[in-house]
Amino acid sequence: MSEHSLRQVQHWLQTVLIVRGDLDDKLLQAYAHDGVMLDTLIKSTDKISAQQRVDIYAAGYVLRLVDCLRCEFSLLAQYMGDTLFSTFAKAFIVTVPSKSWSLYYLGEQFAEFLAQTKPQGIIDVAQQTMVDLPAQIALFERTKSEVLVAQGLEKNVTATELSIEQQMLTCLVNNTDIQAAPCLRVITLDYPILELISQIEACIAKLEVMPDELILPIQQPCYLALTRIHYRFRVWSLAHWQYLLLGFCIQGSSFNMAIKQTALQLEVSSDELTSDAMMWLPQAINMGLLFQ
Amino acid sequence: MTSYIQKQPFAASAIEQINPLGFGLGLRSEHYPYLMQKPVTGVDWFEIISENYIDNYGYGRHVLEQLMADFPIVMHGVSMNIGSSSALDFDYLEKLKALADFVKPAWISDHLCWTGFAGVNSHDLLPMPLTEESLKHVINRVNQVQDFLQRPLVLENPSTYLEFQNSSLTEPEFFTQLVEQTQCAMLLDVNNVYVSAYNHGFCPRTYIKNLPLKSIVQMHLAGPTLSGHCLIDTHDKPVPEPVWELYQLAQSLCGPVSTLLEWDANIPAFPELVAELNKAKTVLAGQIPHAPVQNNHQQGCISTPLVLAKEKL
Structure with a gap:
C-alpha cells in the first residue's frame, strides 16, 4: 500500500488538473512535482484504468470552467463562434487558474487576457477591428455581470418611493447629497459596440448563427454607463465629460466636487460645466446613474 | 477508534430538532420568471446553491427573498473545501454565515470532498x-466549522470516479466515524451512491445500510449519464429506475427524510421538474418509475455541473 499523505495526494491531483498539456504531459509534470506515480496512487479496475479515471477529472475541470465562461460571456461566445471561444477560454483557464472559491471571479481577467493575446502586426483595418472586438465585448459583459449582482437602488426609499419629478426637483434645490448608484459602472472602449451588441443579442434570441455580413463599428472612443433600474440592466452612451463626472462620483466625490474635478481634467471653465451638469442631472437620475 | 476531539452538545440537539421538510427543488435562475409570475405549487421547500447568493444583491436575491416568505430554504454549498489540506477559508465562512443570517435556512450543507489546494480552486468536488489521516483531518475541520457557524453541518456523499490505493475505510465507515465524532449530519445523495457503486463495483444497497442512518436529514435525487464504462453525475436527466429503488430503500431505513431533486444542466420548465419530483411520492407509495439510465453519445460529459446563476435581465 502506498503511504502518500493527504497533502501530497491533493497537490498531485491538483497539478494534474491545472497544468498545461494532454494527460500524459500532465502526469509527467505531476510526477516531476511530487514524485508520485499514477498506479501507486489510483486504483485501476477491469473496466477502467487509473489513467482513464483521472482523465474524467482533468477533462471535466476544463469543460466545466469553459461552460461557466460561456455562461458569463454569452455575447462573446456568439460573436466568436463556439470553437474559437472555447479555444480562448481553455487557454485562459490554463494560464490563469481560478484563485477564488467563487465562480463570480473566474471571468474577472478574461477581457484583459483577450486583449493581451490578440494577434499582432495586422495592417488591414477590417481585420484589426475583428481581432480588437472580442476584448471589448468581454469587458462590456464582465461589467454587466458586476452591475447585475451589485447593490442597487431597489431598496432605497428615496429612489423608489419618490416620483422621478419629485427627485429631480429635490436635486435641483439641494444637490449636495447626490451620489452614484452603487450598481453604476462606467467603462471606456475603443469602439462604439452597442449596435453590434444589439445584433448579437438578436441572433441569440432567434437561435441563429452570426451572419457573415455583420455591421462592425468604426474605431473611436466610446464611453458607456452600465446600471440597473428595478433589477433591469440598462446601458447608456455618455459624453466624455459625463463619463469623467460619473467616474469621480463613483470614487466618492460629491456631485459639486466631481464637476470641479471634471472641469480641471478637461481644462474647461467650472461654471460652464456646472451649467451643463445641472441641466443633465435630472436625466442622469432618471437613467439610474445618480440618486439622492 | 480513538476520539479525536470533544463532542459538541449543541450540534447533537440541533440535529434532533430537524424536521422533514417534504419534497423540494433546487432554486435555479432559469425558473425565476415562472416563480415570480405564478403561484408556486407542488413543491414544499427550496434548496439554494449558497455561493450563488453570497455577495449577490441582484434579482436572484430578490427572488430568494420573496420565496423565503412562503417556503423553507436550505443552503447547499460547493466551496467549503472541508477536505482540503489548506487552511479553512474563514472569509468564505464569514460570508456563508452572513447569508445564513439573511436566509435563516433549515440547515447548511456541503460535500465530503476538497475543491482546491494552496490558493487554487478547481471548482470540482x-x-x-x-x-x-483524512478522517482525523475532516473531524477537526467540521468541528471548527460548526463552532464558527454555531450550527451542525450537513455533509453530502460525493459521486466519485476514482479510488485511492491507500484508502483504508469505506465511505460508510468514514461517515459513521465522522458523525459520531462531530455530531454533524448527513445528506445522502442516492444518485451519488449509485454512480460511485457502478464506477467502483461495490453494492449500493449494502453501502446505504451501513450509513449512520439516524443522522441523515436530507436526500438528493438526480439523473446520471452513462459515458463509456463510467457513470457520470450529470444532473441533466430524469431519475433512473435503479436510483428510485435505492431511494425507496433509504427512505424505508431512515423514516421520512426531506427529499430534493437536483437538475443543473438542460434544465426543464418548472412544472416538468415538479412532475419529476412527484415521482418520489409514488415511489414511497410503492411504485417505481420505469426510467432507464441514459447514455451519452457525445464527447464532453461534465460531472456535477456547478451552477453559476447568471442574472439574465
Whole structure:
C-alpha cells in the first residue's frame, strides 16, 4: 500500500488538473512535482484504468470552467463562434487558474487576457477591428455581470418611493447629497459596440448563427454607463465629460466636487460645466446613474 | 477508534430538532420568471446553491427573498473545501454565515470532498483518500466549522470516479466515524451512491445500510449519464429506475427524510421538474418509475455541473 499523505495526494491531483498539456504531459509534470506515480496512487479496475479515471477529472475541470465562461460571456461566445471561444477560454483557464472559491471571479481577467493575446502586426483595418472586438465585448459583459449582482437602488426609499419629478426637483434645490448608484459602472472602449451588441443579442434570441455580413463599428472612443433600474440592466452612451463626472462620483466625490474635478481634467471653465451638469442631472437620475 | 476531539452538545440537539421538510427543488435562475409570475405549487421547500447568493444583491436575491416568505430554504454549498489540506477559508465562512443570517435556512450543507489546494480552486468536488489521516483531518475541520457557524453541518456523499490505493475505510465507515465524532449530519445523495457503486463495483444497497442512518436529514435525487464504462453525475436527466429503488430503500431505513431533486444542466420548465419530483411520492407509495439510465453519445460529459446563476435581465 502506498503511504502518500493527504497533502501530497491533493497537490498531485491538483497539478494534474491545472497544468498545461494532454494527460500524459500532465502526469509527467505531476510526477516531476511530487514524485508520485499514477498506479501507486489510483486504483485501476477491469473496466477502467487509473489513467482513464483521472482523465474524467482533468477533462471535466476544463469543460466545466469553459461552460461557466460561456455562461458569463454569452455575447462573446456568439460573436466568436463556439470553437474559437472555447479555444480562448481553455487557454485562459490554463494560464490563469481560478484563485477564488467563487465562480463570480473566474471571468474577472478574461477581457484583459483577450486583449493581451490578440494577434499582432495586422495592417488591414477590417481585420484589426475583428481581432480588437472580442476584448471589448468581454469587458462590456464582465461589467454587466458586476452591475447585475451589485447593490442597487431597489431598496432605497428615496429612489423608489419618490416620483422621478419629485427627485429631480429635490436635486435641483439641494444637490449636495447626490451620489452614484452603487450598481453604476462606467467603462471606456475603443469602439462604439452597442449596435453590434444589439445584433448579437438578436441572433441569440432567434437561435441563429452570426451572419457573415455583420455591421462592425468604426474605431473611436466610446464611453458607456452600465446600471440597473428595478433589477433591469440598462446601458447608456455618455459624453466624455459625463463619463469623467460619473467616474469621480463613483470614487466618492460629491456631485459639486466631481464637476470641479471634471472641469480641471478637461481644462474647461467650472461654471460652464456646472451649467451643463445641472441641466443633465435630472436625466442622469432618471437613467439610474445618480440618486439622492 | 480513538476520539479525536470533544463532542459538541449543541450540534447533537440541533440535529434532533430537524424536521422533514417534504419534497423540494433546487432554486435555479432559469425558473425565476415562472416563480415570480405564478403561484408556486407542488413543491414544499427550496434548496439554494449558497455561493450563488453570497455577495449577490441582484434579482436572484430578490427572488430568494420573496420565496423565503412562503417556503423553507436550505443552503447547499460547493466551496467549503472541508477536505482540503489548506487552511479553512474563514472569509468564505464569514460570508456563508452572513447569508445564513439573511436566509435563516433549515440547515447548511456541503460535500465530503476538497475543491482546491494552496490558493487554487478547481471548482470540482474532488475525492479524498479515505484514510485515518483524512478522517482525523475532516473531524477537526467540521468541528471548527460548526463552532464558527454555531450550527451542525450537513455533509453530502460525493459521486466519485476514482479510488485511492491507500484508502483504508469505506465511505460508510468514514461517515459513521465522522458523525459520531462531530455530531454533524448527513445528506445522502442516492444518485451519488449509485454512480460511485457502478464506477467502483461495490453494492449500493449494502453501502446505504451501513450509513449512520439516524443522522441523515436530507436526500438528493438526480439523473446520471452513462459515458463509456463510467457513470457520470450529470444532473441533466430524469431519475433512473435503479436510483428510485435505492431511494425507496433509504427512505424505508431512515423514516421520512426531506427529499430534493437536483437538475443543473438542460434544465426543464418548472412544472416538468415538479412532475419529476412527484415521482418520489409514488415511489414511497410503492411504485417505481420505469426510467432507464441514459447514455451519452457525445464527447464532453461534465460531472456535477456547478451552477453559476447568471442574472439574465
